[in-house]
Amino acid sequence: MTEAPFPHPGHAEDEALYFEDLETGRQFPIPSRTMTDALFAAFQLASGDNHPIHYDVEYCRAQGHKHMLAHGFQVLIQTAAGAGRFPFMLSASMIGFIDQSSRFLKPVHVGDTLYCMLTISALKEQRTTGVVTVASCVHNQDQELVMEGEQTYLVRKRDPGA
DSSP states (O other), rough: OOOOOOOOSSOOSSSSOOGGGTTTEOOOEEEEEEOOHHHHHHHHHHOOOOOGGGGOOOOOHHHHHHSBBBHHHHHHOOOOOOSSSHHHGGGGEEEEEEEEEEOOOOOOOTTTTEEEEEEEEEEEEEESSEEEEEEEEEEEETSSSEEEEEEEEEEOOOOOOO
């Protein structure tokens, strides 16, 4: 019996957008995520950050926190573009992630649910490519802004000769 080749579905579901297709103000929501004990443990393992503020509940309470405090990078990674549709919509036109900045405004604890949004805030045309700047923001379940920042991406033009 000969098996048919596996029908690889590919990864891009949308028609690729190019630099010319983008406009400021366009939003790319990222699905919400509740910060669980398991996510804290996984981040501690991956990051190697062993400060007790991130894993010892009693230490955290002694410091005035209601529970373990998320590491800033643990909050930041919730805005990873690949967690939403942005890089899939750009598909083959995406060249790369080139810069990132962020400000952490309020604490994030175990049990908080985070809601993230990427919004195109600037487009800088170049000869054959363009630089896309997206504002990133993270709100908690109380609608408090806990993190804001920017990310920049290098994107191909559809017709670099035009």
